Amino acid sequence: MEFASPQAVYAPTPDIHGIINLPVASTFDYLTNLYVLGTLLIVVIAMYTNLFSWVRQRRDERNLKDFGQVVDDVKKGMFRRVKKLPCNYEATAKPNEQELGTEQAVSNRQEFTRTVFDCRDWIRALGMLEFLVATGGFYGCQNTIQALWLSSSQPIVPEVVRQAITSVAEKTEVLQLCVRRRWFWPWFCRRTYIKVPFKVEYGDVMTIYYKLLGTSYNMFQGPLWRARLVSLPQTSVTRYEAVLMFTVHHCITDAFTNMIICRETLQVLNAAMTGHVYEPPFRAFTPFICDNLTTKSDWLPALKFALYKLYSPTLGNFNKNVYFHGTIPQPKVKTASTSILYQDLSVGATRNLLKYCKEEGVTVHSCIMTAATLAVFHSAQQLSDVDLEPATIKVMNCVNMRRYYPREYREATGCHISVEEQELVINGSDGSSKISFWSLARQSHASLQKSLLVDKNPIRNLLGLLPCSLLIPGNYSLTRNGRRNLNDSHMITTNMGDLRDLLPARYDHGPVEITKLLRCVSDELTGHPYTLIFHTFRDRLNVTLEYYSNKIAHDDAARYFSILTNFISDLAEHGSVNLPNDRKVKTKKNKLI
Numbered sequence: 036m037e038f039a040s041p042q043a044v045y046a047p048t049p050d051i052h053g054i055i056n057l058p059v060a061s062t063f064d065y066l067t068n069l070y071v072l073g074t075l076l077i078v079v080i081a082m083y084t085n086l087f088s089w090v091r092q093r094r095d096e097r098n099l100k101d102f103g104q105v106v107d108d109v110k111k112g113m114f115r116r117v118k119k120l121p122c123n124y125e126a127t128a129k130p131n132e133q134e135l136g137t138e139q140a141v142s143n144r145q146e147f148t149r150t151v152f153d154c155r156d157w158i159r160a161l162g163m164l165e166f167l168v169a170t171g172g173f174y175g176c177q178n179t180i181q182a183l184w185l186s187s188s189q190p191i192v193p194e195v196v197r198q199a200i201t202s203v204a205e206k207t208e209v210l211q212l213c214v215r216r217r218w219f220w221p222w223f224c225r226r227t228y229i230k231v232p233f234k235v236e237y238g239d240v241m242t243i244y245y246k247l248l249g250t251s252y253n254m255f256q257g258p259l260w261r262a263r264l265v266s267l268p269q270t271s272v273t274r275y276e277a278v279l280m281f282t283v284h285h286c287i288t289d290a291f292t293n294m295i296i297c298r299e300t301l302q303v304l305n306a307a308m309t310g311h312v313y314e315p316p317f318r319a320f321t322p323f324i325c326d327n328l329t330t331k332s333d334w335l336p337a338l339k340f341a342l343y344k345l346y347s348p349t350l351g352n353f354n355k356n357v358y359f360h361g362t363i364p365q366p367k368v369k370t371a372s373t374s375i376l377y378q379d380l381s382v383g384a385t386r387n388l389l390k391y392c393k394e395e396g397v398t399v400h401s402c403i404m405t406a407a408t409l410a411v412f413h414s415a416q417q418l419s420d421v422d423l424e425p426a427t428i429k430v431m432n433c434v435n436m437r438r439y440y441p442r443e444y445r446e447a448t449g450c451h452i453s454v455e456e457q458e459l460v461i462n463g464s465d466g467s468s469k470i471s472f473w474s475l476a477r478q479s480h481a482s483l484q485k486s487l488l489v490d491k492n493p494i495r496n497l498l499g500l501l502p503c504s505l506l507i508p509g510n511y512s513l514t515r516n517g518r519r520n521l522n523d524s525h526m527i528t529t530n531m532g533d534l535r536d537l538l539p540a541r542y543d544h545g546p547v548e549i550t551k552l553l554r555c556v557s558d559e560l561t562g563h564p565y566t567l568i569f570h571t572f573r574d575r576l577n578v579t580l581e582y583y584s585n586k587i588a589h590d591d592a593a594r595y596f597s598i599l600t601n602f603i604s605d606l607a608e609h610g611s612v613n614l615p616n617d618r619k620v621k622t623k624k625n626k627l628i
Contacts, residue, residue: 162323175251184551213257305545321447337498348521401480453493469611523562559583
């Protein structure tokens with residue numbers, strides 16, 4: 036594995052126009068027809084690929100059955116494979132010998148004999164959800180970013196950070212993948228010769244944050260991740276601060292995997308800075324178990340879900356629901372970008388909110404989702420001189436599919452998520468009293484639990500996600516031509532709960548600790564104007580709102596976020612929301628508190 040110097044600049048992905056011939060949408064009808072025909076084509080290809088599954092079995096594909104044995108063999112050092120190095124390896128290795136020294140170059144060559152797969156090995160086909168987010172990768176979106184604000188009693192040396200990241204990348208296979216086409220379907224392919232894309236940056240943290248979030252990848256060549264260290268001015272004689280950012284494409288990761296990568300990196304870093312050695316465990320790339328959970332009884336619900344996802348944004352014109360029949364203006368722009376607004380609750384407010392949720396018998400997720408749904412309605416009502424009619428607010432929840440996995444795969448790395456939908460009919464009087472709000476929250480909680488535990492809709496919906504992938508090229512084409520984008524829901528939520536066990540703030544009395552955490556995904560080309568992200572870190576609830584320039588204007592997003600955060604603050608303080616006051620708010624600036 037080659038180590039890139041801190042000054043190395045990772046090569047950006049070539050212009051997408053040179054990779055994919057994009058459709059040019061001239062009329063709404065033309066796009067609708069293209070959308071339907073494209074879905075039918077993808078469904079036929081998927082059926083063909085599954086029907087002739089013997090083609091895949093002729094290749095050396097790891098499946099769920101022998102996955103555990105592979106991990107055991109790697110740990111014991113018994114799994115070896117004689118490899119043929121790339122023909123251009125000698126030419127590419129010589130510059131490294133001059134830069135890193137002969138001893139380091141020899142160490143790099145030896146790593147080729149210890150890896151599990153050759154660079155020409157195909158690991159497995161992408162699952163349905165992975166196909167959707169990989170489609171976004173070819174259009175420059177679906178990039179996840181996680182920023183850690185670090186505070187240390189010792190100087191944070193970039194070279195030590197780079198070595199810690201390299202140590203984790205060597206043991207984590209998702210960081211060694213690229214996506215290539217095989218037959219009629221994209222497959223994951225493992226690279227054995229990669230650069231560790233680490234660099235030290237200087238400047239404004241959020242400027243660098245947005246720059247990384249909007250930078251695309253070369254999906255065919257990889258690597259599909261980057262790491263940046265941003266040094267911060269020293270505010271104390273005894274404390275040193277920096278921000279460590281990881282960007283990983285969504286097709287190989289999810290929020291859970293990002294937390295594992297950050298946790299392992301901090302453990303290696305703290306051990307190194309105290310004179311110890313921490314060996315991160317080997318984490319092989321897990322099969323996409325989600326698709327194996329589906330049964331024949333799931334086909335009909337999945338077909339209904341797929342047909343609805345086809346109809347809703349096109350012939351169904353769901354935009355009239357998202358923008359309340361024109362009450363909220365829908366942008367017409369030729370560029371698409373992701374922006375965020377975020378706010379932390381205090382420790383006391385977070386504790387009070389959790390107490391109220393327990394008293395009312397609902398989860399924090401259901402409480403926040405109810406407040407977010409009410410805020411959608413009332414942010415539109417603030418722009419209207421007349422009372423709006425009862426509105427159906429549709430929210431899609433991201434679900435960690437590891438909840439359905441066998442115990443041995445509960446820490447599987449990769450993108451193991453699905454979605455489920457919730458609908459709430461909101462009237463102007465809903466939430467006007469404590470009884471009214473918590474009644475709505477219990478209704479939302481019961482519906483969500485039924486979807487997750489009884490109907491298991493996240494499993495069923497996986498089979499129907501192919502039409503959602505067509506929204507990405509469709510909205511990309513509409514944006515290029517300055518037309519309104521298509522939507523199929525009001526927002527998506529992603530909740531990681533309390534992170535104290537998954538991503539601790541402190542590590543065994545090590546010098547480096549995490550003081551703040553900020554995560555989001557560039558999701559501007561799918562079918563919703565907002566993504567609501569929340570979790571609890573260091574006993575404080577963090578709420579982040581993603582919004583997209585091609586879906587919603589900044590002033591409208593800021594108005595919505597102000598109403599939402601006022602609702603949450605009122606719930607933490609009084610256990611209810613104050614509609615008359617919370618709707619008459621001024622927008623807040625985007626700043627970390």
